[in-house]
Amino acid sequence: MPTYTAPVKDMQFILHDVLNVAQSDIPGYDELDRDTTQAILDEAAKLSENVLAPLNKVGDEQGCKLENGVVTTPEGFKDAYDQMCEGGWIGLDCDPEYGGQGMPYLVNSAVGEMFVSANMAFNMYQGLSHGAISAIQTHGSPEQKAKYLPNMIEGKWSGTMNLTEPHCGTDLGLIRTKAEPQDDGSYKITGSKIWISAGEHDLTDNIIHLVLAKAPGGGEGTKGISLFIVPKFMVNEDGSLGDRNAVSCGGLEHKMGIHGNATCVMNYDGATGYLIGEMHKGMRAMFTMMNEARLGVGLQGYAQGAVAYQNALGFARERLQGREVKGVQNPDGPADPIIVHPDVRRNLLMQKSFTEGARAFTFWGAKMIDEAHRKSDADADAMISLLTPVIKGFLTDKGFETTVLAQQTLGGSGFTKEWGLEQFVRDARITMIYEGTNGIQSLDLVGRKLAMNGGKTIMAFFDMVKTYIKENEGNEALKANFLDPLKKASKDLQAAGMYFMQNGMKNPHNALSGSYDFMHLFGHVCLGLMWSKMAQASYAALENGTSDPEFYQTKIETGRFYMARQLPATALHLSRIETGADTVMTLEAANF
Amino acid sequence: MPTYTAPVKDMQFILHDVLNVAQSDIPGYDELDRDTTQAILDEAAKLSENVLAPLNKVGDEQGCKLENGVVTTPEGFKDAYDQMCEGGWIGLDCDPEYGGQGMPYLVNSAVGEMFVSANMAFNMYQGLSHGAISAIQTHGSPEQKAKYLPNMIEGKWSGTMNLTEPHCGTDLGLIRTKAEPQDDGSYKITGSKIWISAGEHDLTDNIIHLVLAKAPGGGEGTKGISLFIVPKFMVNEDGSLGDRNAVSCGGLEHKMGIHGNATCVMNYDGATGYLIGEMHKGMRAMFTMMNEARLGVGLQGYAQGAVAYQNALGFARERLQGREVKGVQNPDGPADPIIVHPDVRRNLLMQKSFTEGARAFTFWGAKMIDEAHRKSDADADAMISLLTPVIKGFLTDKGFETTVLAQQTLGGSGFTKEWGLEQFVRDARITMIYEGTNGIQSLDLVGRKLAMNGGKTIMAFFDMVKTYIKENEGNEALKANFLDPLKKASKDLQAAGMYFMQNGMKNPHNALSGSYDFMHLFGHVCLGLMWSKMAQASYAALENGTSDPEFYQTKIETGRFYMARQLPATALHLSRIETGADTVMTLEAANF
Structure with missing residues (x-):
């Protein structure tokens, strides 16, 4: 069975050595000194390692069951969920006015990575709640907030998001679920929603559904859509639970992975x-x-890659097979551990250099979200809006790829259920699809985000990279190993942007045929930037006589691998982009 | 549920327009005129489409069951297997002396692609038999051939290959299964083998196991290993079945995919x-x-990609979502079919251009195997030996990637079991692992095959490509779209080979750190060559006034996509190779 060890030290490195959170001018960040984040991360690590991780395989094997409208989650999930509530984890970054702990979103992300690595299907129950809490917090009336948030933040109630219908996923303008106004100001909601994560389960007393539906008078397409709160049980004035609402689970989806999470068909039959x-x-x-x-x-995406990598590494250090080509390394054993073989190392370094870079990228993104929300920083808000499709699309594609590489490290064992690597592959696969497929992310990036603010945000990104390189070129080791490759990659990104400018106006197909490659090109540049910053922090630590030189030296070596072996993919993506619509749009649909 | 339509027309194109099989100077090929291969392929198509494909999901869902040492295959497998025997498909390319049909291996490969696309797990039962038949045919005594081959070729008996043990997969020198000589000339075989495909099942009356074991006196490592025939039921002198031998199935492996095939732990307890x-x-x-x-x-690998592509294409033509950016294409519907969107087309063309190129590459390889065996052509034998790790490693990596792309085309539906795309992903995954992991393939390629015959074979490959380009440069359309990119890619491959020559001698890590990238670089050059030849044949057909211009035009367009969008990956692989061992070998194993 796979194991999980939370990467607390690596997280602390990013938070403090790279992002310098405690010195950041963001409300709430001044409390994030090393000791505080260490204490939080240590607690989350215990829960992840000891409670959630052991349930990952159980959840996969047992799945969820639907009988007479009641969904039963796998054995142990209810217990684990209660522990999560007791620890206050569900409301970690929620509003203290409603019982939340008010921590930055960044801290929530670090903790979230652990929960996801340990048990992605389980963590989705609270993950979906988190989304619903945010929606009510942002858009709810004071009465709605008071009515729903305290119980949701405590974890007694959970939440869902209901968007997709059988005939419409991406194209929400087509939805048919309707909302009919009632005399008391409420609405009757009627329709069927599919792929509703945590739509029905036995972990909480109530479930607060957020449902997209069409109310009269809104017009065609997405313009007619409104958002509704539909509780599973009606909530009385005194906060107690009333009658069952007319919403029910009509079926569970049979899926490739995340079996521990109930993916429901939800039927609304005139529900209030x-x-x-x-x-x-x-x-x-x-x-x-x-x-x-x-x-x-x-x-x-990357969290599944991270736990898969840990297990691949453990295997590669233990499994004895063959001898190192330049000489026996383990003379007392029948063979050498396979980590001596160059191709096994290459494979492991692909995994390691991606997941650590992805973690830095995500934490940086989470910090920008805090800047946007806590400081109302419009530039940070614009930048994270630009980078969001890159984080989603690139990190899930590469995260999935990482689970596949990790599985490969185990050879035949990787294909068996016993070792558990194949579950990471199956679970990670969904991340490329939900919350907008990665194709849609690339469309959002190229079709909308590039032109955002008249192109000022993308220009700000280029300027930021340029300035960063210029300011640090004095560091010779950093320049040769990191800044020079970063400069090259960033130029590829600019050239791609320029190609879109010059060719996308006259024919949008020239831009949209290259959107996916652009998303990957952008992702590589971001990870190149992250590795440069991690290396910079590591060179500094070494110069300052750190007591842990191996840790920082390892960061530099891992980063060098990324810059030498992964970053050059930018040229390939650019070359594809520059072929434009030519070979993509020629064939008639009938001739495919 | 997914469907399957055998690509008979595409296969005929490769056999006759590209490989000109009937005009080839290979014994047996003169019979392969268009009508003959059409008839064979049509028959195989019927079996694949109507019998095997409908059982693919059944096999996945039911899997195999072990009770009291007896393995039961999924419902319908026995019936389908009997139909396969009745059609004479199992012995299609086997020796007529023992009841085979004596067809070229190439024909067997074309038919095999259909069977694999339709039902990979099912087809493995006869696939493993085929391997055992070849072993007995090549290495058995006349008595052994007479005793085993007729029933195996007829399909009444099946065969297995027993190599792996719990502590050794790749490194077979470590095997512990032992063979003790008996007075009657037989051996007592004792040991445990794992991951034995079709090791036990209910499809045949007998199973002929081929088992690697160590007999006394052979010395250490692989040198001490011999191969033994161990029948499940002893075979009497008159050919009737005798006592049950001391071999039994100790367990079934629980796997990510190919559930319909029984992957067994086989215990040999002093078996004869x-x-x-x-x-x-x-x-x-x-x-x-x-x-x-x-x-x-x-x-x-590519056959799973091919069937996955078919189903992705079907979905993309039917699913209505969004509008074409340059104007509505389906004004009578609520939205346009998603095949209008550039990124969906890009994704589909990745799948299509790979699988069609892979088919040509594999058929060309199969033809070389026929040249080697039927003409004793040493050059063909050397060339296919060089290309074998490329065919195995590159086509399974890209074949798996293709199934993932196809799954992505379906969005959320791709993640559900209902649509069946996820099964192709899970089934295809094993191909990157068994018969030597793809890492091992790359090691075989760079560590052994490049230096084979003093490097003459790889030089012959380069010469062949060079000559081909030179001979056809007069064709201007071919030159610009195909030969020029092929020349560039081939130069990248030569540069990589040169790097290994100059840097691998002094430090083998410099070669082995780039072996995986070299395998992919080589694969792209081969597919580039295949697409050039397919385009050449298509230009010729168009010039000759073919009655089916759309078919040939589509080939050219699909090939153009490959050359423009996939082939440029060679530069990335070269750039990685040229970084050598530097970033791969630095880290201590403890610091990963």
Whole structure:
């Protein structure tokens, strides 16, 4: 069975050596000194390692069961969920006015990585609640907040997001679920929603569904959509639970992975719902939560890669097979551990250099979300909006790829259920699909985000990289190993942007045929930037006579691998982009 | 549920327009005119589409069951297997002296692709038999051939290959299964083997196990290994079945995919075995079958990609979501089919251009195997030996990637079991692992095959590509779209080979750190060559006034996509290779 050890030291390195959180001018960050984050991360690590990780395989094997409308989660999930509530983890970054702990989103992300690595399917129950809490916090009336948030933040109630219908996923303008106004100001919600994560389960006393539906008078397409609160059990004035609402689980989806999470068909049969936010502005309400939700999925992608890598590494150190080509390394054993073989090392370093870079990228993104929310920093808000599709798309593609590489390290054992690597592959796979497929992310990036603010945000990104390189070129080791490759990669990104400018106006197909490659190109540049910053912090620590030189030297070596072996992919992506629509749009659909 | 339509027309194109099989100077090929291969492929298509494909999901869901030592295959497998025997498919390319049909291996490969696309787990039962038949055919005594081959070729008996043990997969020198000589000339075989595909099942009356074991006096490591025939039921002199031998299935492996195939732990408790081939030359006996076996796995890889692509394409033509950016394409519907969107097309063309190129590459490889066996052509034998690890490693990596892309085309539906795409992903995954992991393939390629015949074979490959380009440069359209990119890619491959020559001698880590990238670089050049030849044949057909211009035009367009969007990966692989051992070998194992 796979094991999990939370990467507390690596996280502390990013928080303090790289992002210097305690010195950041963001409200709440001054409390984030090394000792405080160490204490929080240590506690989250215990829960992840001892409670959640052992349930990961149980959840996969047992899955969820639906009988007479009641969904039963796998054995042990209820116990683990209660422990999560008791520890206050669900409301970690929620509003203290409603019982939350008020921590920065960044801290929530670090803790979240551990929970996801330990048990992604389990963590989705509280993850979906978190999204619903954010929606009510941002768009709810004072009465709605008072009514729902305390119990949700405590974990007694959970939440869901209901968007997809059988005939529409990406294209929400097509939804048919309707909301009919009632005399008492409520609405009757009627329709069917699919792929609703945690739509029904036995972990909480109540479930607060947020449902997109069409109320009269909004017009065609997405413009007619509003957002409604539909509780599973009605909530009385005194806060006690009343009658069962007319919402029920009509079936569970049979899926490739995340078996421990109940993916439900939800039927609304004239269920009582309450408008949240402005009428016919439901899509806008959804979009305001999108950056967080998508960053959360990007995090899931690399977090699955991270735990898969740990287990691949453990195997590679133990498994004896063959001899090192330049000489026996383990003379007392029948063979050498396979980590001596160059190709096994290459494979492991692909995994390691990606996951550590991805962690830094995600934490940096989470910090920007805090800047945007806690400081109302419009530049940070714009930058994280630009980077969100990159975090979601690139980190989930590469995160999945990492689980596959890790599985490969185990050879035949990787294909067996016993070793558990194949579960990471199956669970990670969904991250490339939900919260907007990665194709949609690339469309958002190239079709919307590049042009945002008249192109000022993307220019700000280029300037930031340029300035960073210029300011640090005096460091010779950093320049040769990190800044020079970063400069090259960043130029590829600029050239791709320029290609879109010059060719996308006259023919949008020239831009959209290259959107996916652009997303990956952008991702590589971001990870190159992160590795440069991690290396810079490591060179500094070494110069300052750190007591742990091996840790920092390892960071530099891992970063060098990324810059030498992964970053050069930018040229390939650029070359594809520059072929434009030519070979993509020629064939008739009938001739494929 | 997914569907399957056998690509008979595409296969005929490769056989006749590209490989000109009927005009090839290979014994038996003169019979392969268009009508004959059409008839064979049509029959195989019927079996694949109507019998095997509908059982693919059944096999995945039911899996195999072990009770009291008896393995039960999924419902319908026995019936389908009997139909396969009745059609004579199992002995299609086997020796007519023992009841085979004596067809070229190439024809067997084309038929095999259909069977694998339709139902990979099912087809492995006869696939493993095929390997055992080849072993007995090549290394068995006349008595052994007479005793085993007729029933195996008819399909009444099946066969297995027993190599792996719990502590050794790649490093077979470590095996512990022992063979003790008996007075009657037989051996008592004792030991445990794992991951034995089709080790026990209910499809045949008898199972003929081929088992690697150590007999006394052979010395250490692989030198001491011999190959033994161990029948499940002893075979009497008159050919009837006698006592049950002391071999039993100790357990079934729980796997990520290929559930319909029984992957067994096989226990040999003093089982009676018979030496096949020379004593202590068991490894050599295995290696003589390796090219065929590995080509067969490469075929599995792209065949899973091919069927996944078909289903992705079907979905992309039907699913209505969003509008084409340059104008509505389906004004009568609520949205356009997603195949109108550039990124969906890009994704589909990645799948299509790979699988069609892979098919041509595999058929070309199969033709070389026929040249080697039927003409005793040493050059063809050397060339296919060089290309075998490329076919196995590259086509399974990219084949798996193709199934993942196809799954992505379906969005959320791709993650559900209902649509079946996720099964192709899970089934394809094993092809990167068994018959030697793809890391081992790359080691074989760079560590052994490049230096084979003093480097003459790789030089012959380069010469062949160079000559081909030179001879056809007069064709301007071909030159610009195909030959120029091919020349560039081939130069990258030569540069990589040159790097290994200059840097691998003084430090083998410089070569082995780049072996995986070299395998992919080589694969791209081969597919580039295949697409050039397919385009050349298509230009010719168009010039000659074909009655089906769309078919040939589509080939050219698909090839153009490959050359423009996939082939440029060679530069990335070269750039990684040229960084050598530097970033791969620095870290201590403890610091990963």
